[in-house]
Amino acid sequence: xxxxxxxxxAIVDSEMNAPPKNCFRLVILGSAKVGKTAIVNRFLNGKxxxxxxxxxxxxxxxxxxIKGEVYRLDILDTSGNNPFPAMERLxxxxxxxxxLVFSIDNKASYEEAMRLRDQILLTKGSKKSSVPMxxxxxxxxxxxxxxxxxxxxxxxxxxxxxxxxYETSAKKxxxxxxxxxxxxxxxxxxxxxxxxxxxxxxxSTSPNPSINSRGVTxxxxxxxxxxxxxxxxxxxxxxxxxMAVNAKLRRSRDMEQDDEDGxxxxxxxx
Numbered sequence: 001x002x003x004x005x006x007x008x009x010a011i012v013d014s015e016m017n018a019p020p021k022n023c024f025r026l027v028i029l030g031s032a033k034v035g036k037t038a039i040v041n042r043f044l045n046g047k048x049x050x051x052x053x054x055x056x057x058x059x060x061x062x063x064x065x066i067k068g069e070v071y072r073l074d075i076l077d078t079s080g081n082n083p084f085p086a087m088e089r090l091x092x093x094x095x096x097x098x099x100l101v102f103s104i105d106n107k108a109s110y111e112e113a114m115r116l117r118d119q120i121l122l123t124k125g126s127k128k129s130s131v132p133m134x135x136x137x138x139x140x141x142x143x144x145x146x147x148x149x150x151x152x153x154x155x156x157x158x159x160x161x162x163x164x165x166y167e168t169s170a171k172k173x174x175x176x177x178x179x180x181x182x183x184x185x186x187x188x189x190x191x192x193x194x195x196x197x198x199x200x201x202x203x204s205t206s207p208n209p210s211i212n213s214r215g216v217t218x219x220x221x222x223x224x225x226x227x228x229x230x231x232x233x234x235x236x237x238x239x240x241x242x243m244a245v246n247a248k249l250r251r252s253r254d255m256e257q258d259d260e261d262g263x264x265x266x267x268x269x270x
Contacts (some may be wrong), residue, residue, distance in 0.1 A: 098132070105146060133183070
């Protein structure tokens with residue numbers, strides 16, 4: 001029987017089948033005008049838009065199928081001028097991985113990124129001292145206007161666990177792939193979620209769109225990793241976010257209890 005839907009539609013339709021362990025939220029944080037949205041656009045679409053529109057809050061979802069498993073990555077692109085501390089705290093609580101962006105030609109934006117880093121670690125609690133994140137010194141194409149040296153950033157970060165630093169340019173597409181590869185590695189997420197390591201498929205419901213101009217099906221060409229940007233996705237409600245936070249806390253407590261039980265069993269055996 002001929003399939004009437006595309007591979008990509010099947011991925012989007014299966015997003016609810018992603019187990020909780022394969023669902024992640026990436027939160028992009030930083031001051032206004034440092035290039036947060038530009039980095040997101042490079043990650044999702046491989047494009048750069050010269051125009052600037054202030055971001056209030058954007059939400060994106062990408063669905064992957066990697067080695068037979070479904071993964072879901074939600075991306076929260078936050079405002080650089082959030083006047084509500086409670087909303088910022090909720091963003092930090094719901095985030096699993098973080099990209100903190102500053103502009104190398106704006107020292108104040110770097111100081112804000114460091115403040116956000118400290119706030120993330122504080123919000124996650126002492127037992128979450130190694131939260132997966134990447135610091136992005138964006139606009140490295142503006143060398144002549146530099147106010148923040150890479151050496152100073154590295155010295156400040158020291159030997160911080162699960163925290164990487166890259167100088168990037170969303171405009172020139174410098175180190176964007178490396179940034180996300182490092183982030184996913186820090187979080188022990190599949191490397192194939194990185195922009196350059198999976199096949200991108202457009203969401204479509206047109207009849208039999210899996211046939212290309214050469215008559216070769218995408219299904220045959222796709223190997224271990226492919227993904228699609230979910231269309232028309234809506235940001236979960238605040239209630240849903242709070243429920244997600246509570247669920248994560250319960251899973252964390254259960255894991256800690258399992259670890260304690262394992263240690264006790266090991267001691268008893270000895």
